[in-house]
Amino acid sequence: xxxxxxxxxxxxxPIALAVERLVKRxxxxxxxxxxxxxxxYLAAFSVNVATSHFQDSAVAQAVxxxxxxQVQLAVGVAAVTILGFSRSQYRTLFYSAAALGGLAxxxxxxxxxxxxxLSALLGRIVAMAWLSVRGVLDTxxxxxxxxxxxxxxxxxxxxxTVRALDPGTDGARRFRVxxxxxxxxxxxxxxxxxxxxxxxxxxxxASTTPTTPNTPAAPPPTPKKTLDLSVxxxxxxxxxxxxxxxxxxxxxxxxxRRSFFSLRRTVESEVLMAMAxxxxxxxxxxxxxxxQVDQDTALLAYDHLDAPRVADLPDxxxxxxxxxxxxxxxxxxxxxxxxxxxxTTDHLRLDAAGGLxxxxxxxxxxxxxxxxxxxDGAELLVSxxxxxxxARATEEAVDALGPDTAAxxxxxxxxILFSEDTAKALRRHRAAGGRADIVGSIRDRxxxxxxxxxxxxxxxxxxxxxxxxxxVGGAIAxxxxxxxxxxxxxxxxxxxxxxxxxxxxxxxSGLTYVAAALNLLGCVKERLSFRTTATAQVAAAFAGLVxxxxxxxxxxxxxxxxxxxxPVARAVTAVGGSQVIGFACYLVLLLVFSAFAGKHRQExxxxxxxxxxxxxxxxxxxxxxxxxxxxxxxxxxxxVVSRVKPLVTDIGPEFLQVARSPRKLVQAFGGAVGxxxxxxxxxxxxxxxxxxxxxxxxxxGVAYLVAKAVGSLVPTPGGIGxxxxxxxxxxxxxGVPSATAATSVIVFRLLTWWLPVIPGWFAFTALQRRGAL
Numbered sequence: 038x039x040x041x042x043x044x045x046x047x048x049x050x051p052i053a054l055a056v057e058r059l060v061k062r063x064x065x066x067x068x069x070x071x072x073x074x075x076x077x078y079l080a081a082f083s084v085n086v087a088t089s090h091f092q093d094s095a096v097a098q099a100v101x102x103x104x105x106x107q108v109q110l111a112v113g114v115a116a117v118t119i120l121g122f123s124r125s126q127y128r129t130l131f132y133s134a135a136a137l138g139g140l141a142x143x144x145x146x147x148x149x150x151x152x153x154x155l156s157a158l159l160g161r162i163v164a165m166a167w168l169s170v171r172g173v174l175d176t177x178x179x180x181x182x183x184x185x186x187x188x189x190x191x192x193x194x195x196x197x198t199v200r201a202l203d204p205g206t207d208g209a210r211r212f213r214v215x216x217x218x219x220x221x222x223x224x225x226x227x228x229x230x231x232x233x234x235x236x237x238x239x240x241x242x243a244s245t246t247p248t249t250p251n252t253p254a255a256p257p258p259t260p261k262k263t264l265d266l267s268v269x270x271x272x273x274x275x276x277x278x279x280x281x282x283x284x285x286x287x288x289x290x291x292x293x294r295r296s297f298f299s300l301r302r303t304v305e306s307e308v309l310m311a312m313a314x315x316x317x318x319x320x321x322x323x324x325x326x327x328x329q330v331d332q333d334t335a336l337l338a339y340d341h342l343d344a345p346r347v348a349d350l351p352d353x354x355x356x357x358x359x360x361x362x363x364x365x366x367x368x369x370x371x372x373x374x375x376x377x378x379x380x381t382t383d384h385l386r387l388d389a390a391g392g393l394x395x396x397x398x399x400x401x402x403x404x405x406x407x408x409x410x411x412x413d414g415a416e417l418l419v420s421x422x423x424x425x426x427x428a429r430a431t432e433e434a435v436d437a438l439g440p441d442t443a444a445x446x447x448x449x450x451x452x453i454l455f456s457e458d459t460a461k462a463l464r465r466h467r468a469a470g471g472r473a474d475i476v477g478s479i480r481d482r483x484x485x486x487x488x489x490x491x492x493x494x495x496x497x498x499x500x501x502x503x504x505x506x507x508x509v510g511g512a513i514a515x516x517x518x519x520x521x522x523x524x525x526x527x528x529x530x531x532x533x534x535x536x537x538x539x540x541x542x543x544x545x546s547g548l549t550y551v552a553a554a555l556n557l558l559g560c561v562k563e564r565l566s567f568r569t570t571a572t573a574q575v576a577a578a579f580a581g582l583v584x585x586x587x588x589x590x591x592x593x594x595x596x597x598x599x600x601x602x603x604p605v606a607r608a609v610t611a612v613g614g615s616q617v618i619g620f621a622c623y624l625v626l627l628l629v630f631s632a633f634a635g636k637h638r639q640e641x642x643x644x645x646x647x648x649x650x651x652x653x654x655x656x657x658x659x660x661x662x663x664x665x666x667x668x669x670x671x672x673x674x675x676x677v678v679s680r681v682k683p684l685v686t687d688i689g690p691e692f693l694q695v696a697r698s699p700r701k702l703v704q705a706f707g708g709a710v711g712x713x714x715x716x717x718x719x720x721x722x723x724x725x726x727x728x729x730x731x732x733x734x735x736x737x738g739v740a741y742l743v744a745k746a747v748g749s750l751v752p753t754p755g756g757i758g759x760x761x762x763x764x765x766x767x768x769x770x771x772g773v774p775s776a777t778a779a780t781s782v783i784v785f786r787l788l789t790w791w792l793p794v795i796p797g798w799f800a801f802t803a804l805q806r807r808g809a810l
Contacts, residue, residue: 044138046131046133046134047131048109048112048113051112054116054122054127055116058120066119070116072167073118073164074115074116074119077115077164078112080111081160082108106159107148109138111156111159113160115161115163115167118165119164178268178331181196182330184199186328186336187216188219190328191219192217192325194214198213198263200213202265205267205397209267209268210267210270211265211267212266213341214264215262215264216261216264217261263341264325264340265322265339267339268335268336269304269337271334287453287498288454288497291405291409292497301335303335304327304335307327307337307398307400309403310375310403311324311398313373313375314395314398314401321398322340322341323339324337342386342388346382346383346386347382347387347393348381348385348424352425354387355424357436359387360430360434361433361436362393363393363421364433364434364437366395368438371407374403374404374405375402375405375410376401376406377401378409379416379458381459382420382424383420383458408495411446411449415447415450416455418434418446418450419459419463419475422479423462423475427475428482430479431483432482435483435486440487443483443486444487446483447480447484451497453498454497534729535726535727535729538725539723539784542784542785543719545716546716546719546793549711549716549719550571551711552710552715553574553708554567554571554708555704555707555708555711556618556619556704556709557573557574557708558704558708559618559701559708560611560612560701561603561607562701569597570597572804573593575793575800576593576801576810578797579794579800579801580592580593593801595608595609595612600808600810601809615705615709618709622710622713623709623713623742623745626738627743629735630735630736631739713738714738717734717737717738717741720740720741720781723788724773724778724781726784727780728773732772732773737771740763740764740768740771741764744759744763744767745760747762748763761782764782
């Protein structure tokens with residue numbers, strides 16, 4: 038019974054929609070719907086015929102057996118995709134019937150969930166393909182229908198004056214049109230003006246022609262005005278749905294922008310915001326009408342404001358009085374708990390009398406939290422800084438608001454929280470070669486005026502793109518790691534010699550933290566505690582659990598140097614210098630290990646053999662060729678110099694100061710060489726412990742250094758997946774059996790990455806309690 042009702046509904050709804058289109062004489066859309074439905078029927082029938090001949094195949098079984106396609110579902114979806122739903126009841130009935138019918142066939146064992154979903158997807162694909170070939174018929178209400186709606190609210194539009202404007206938020210169509218108020222609407226305005234004296238003063242007055250008692254009063258002149266129309270289409274709003282959903286997932290708390298799926302709720306929110314702003318005494322274009330044109334379209338009409346945008350004002354107009362007025366407007370919005378959500382100079386107008394007007398208020402929120410109001414202030418300050426420069430914008434804001442209020446904007450000065458237009462403006466500023474970081478300059482100037490200001494950003498980001506990338510990379514890495522560890526065997530450490538190698542590997546792993554501490558100490562001229570610095574390197578092992586390889590260590594070291602009293606700029610420079618020295622020593626060790634490994638030939642089938650490293654040789658030759666090309670081509674040379682020069686300018690002076698101390702030089706280069714050398718020894722000892730025989734140390738060094746380079750490119754914590762895969766491949770190339778190589782890699786990673794996380798957590802929390810991190 039359920040199947041029968043579902044079938045009738047899925048076929049009946051498209052038929053009802055087709056009859057409705059036929060009555061409206063929309064024959065082109067009706068023909069398209071019939072054609073798409075026919076193609077969907079043929080496609081579903083063909084799939085069923087094909088799978089019936091190969092019903093025992095894995096593909097046929099996966100999609101639902103011999104006849105996986107529900108023909109009526111595919112036909113119905115194709116038809117309604119073309120016709121569209123003129124009423125919400127039709128949409129609810131169709132999708133409910135489709136869900137019940139699909140559930141029934143699955144419970145009765147006639148099809149699978151995959152088959153039902155594929156049937157609906159097939160109908161959708163066929164319909165979209167038909168539209169792509171035939172072209173999309175615009176079913177949205179035309180301009181004639183929209184202008185006709187204005188007559189219901191007492192406005193007679195002049196079609197010849199219609200002018201299309203740039204689309205608004207969520208893709209709303211915008212127009213400008215001249216209208217004449219009908220007698221009914223004029224009488225209503227006069228009545229409203231009689232009740233509200235202030236408003237009556239601004240309305241046009243009646244004719245001053247003298248009258249006598251016997252002469253009837255002349256009718257008031259018909260006022261003519263210009264309206265700005267905003268047409269909200271549900272189909273156009275759907276195009277902006279994906280970015281809204283991503284923002285809703287990425288952000289948390291009240292900063293998430295509203296994205297109402299209901300057109301009615303969107304219109305109601307915009308109307309309420311417009312009324313609230315006007316009731317607050319803020320100049321804003323008056324909302325004249327809000328009407329529903331059809332099921333998926335709504336119309337809002339505002340008075341046209343003939344005033345320039347503040348962003349377009351000439352430089353001479355940017356007086357302290359203008360800045361003060363802008364910030365007074367923001368303070369008034371904040372006092373009334375009104376959040377604009379896009380408060381920039383593009384949405385402020387300055388009339389001829391010097392009054393500020395607020396426009397595009399429809400996307401705002403009433404009864405807003407103070408967090409949203411402060412976010413408006415932060416975005417307004419950035420917008421002003423983009424126009425007049427961060428120095429003047431910050432000074433004017435502090436003068437108008439005071440240092441405390443201006444400083445309260447800093448935690449919310451995060452580009453991810455700003456509107457799309459402001460974020461794009463910041464990117465254009467950087468792309469144009471802006472000398473200063475706008476947000477950073479504002480922050481530095483406010484801190485200079487208010488040193489006690491809380492500059493810690495408010496954590497409102499739930500998911501970062503780096504997190505998504507890490508999850509995807511982790512899944513790929515897990516797959517690669519699983520394929521490499523198919524031959525994993527539990528190591529049999531049943532001899533004292535094997536346990537001796539494990540102990541040696543553990544000691545070598547611990548020496549890597551000592552070497553990292555020496556390397557960092559050698560790059561700063563201040564005298565720091567070796568014990569605390571080494572503890573910070575252990576803490577970096579814990580930070581690496583939630584960050585890609587090397588990123589966690591850089592963050593911990595920078596923070597440690599800051600807490601040690603070193604300025605931020607010098608702390609970043611010192612950490613960068615340690616990385617440069619480490620990279621130089623890395624290249625030297627790679628060449629040395631490769632040379633020694635290449636000399637060791639296989640003689641008797643032992644585990645100590647490796648062929649000459651053609652890969653390393655190729656890399657060196659490629660680097661040499663690139664260097665020659667850069668030196669020979671002026672344009673490439675200019676690009677490289679422009680990128681390298683800032684690095685040398687920042688690190689060079691700091692490095693020269695450190696280089697005056699031979700002790701510091703020994704620490705920096707000794708730590709940079711000792712770290713990869715100790716890690717190579719750890720890998721060598723791990724392989725010896727598992728295999729029971731000695732392998733070539735140089736070969737293990739090459740394998741480790743190459744794996745380290747790959748791990749820094751993999752966007753997963755600690756380079757999971759990439760490091761294991763490259764290490765296993767390198768050991769196999771060195772002559773180690775694949776099962777032994779996989780087991781050795783696990784032992785090595787346990788000693789150098791997994792197990793240090795435990796003491797790393799204790800070190801991390803201890804340093805935080807002491808204020809050293």
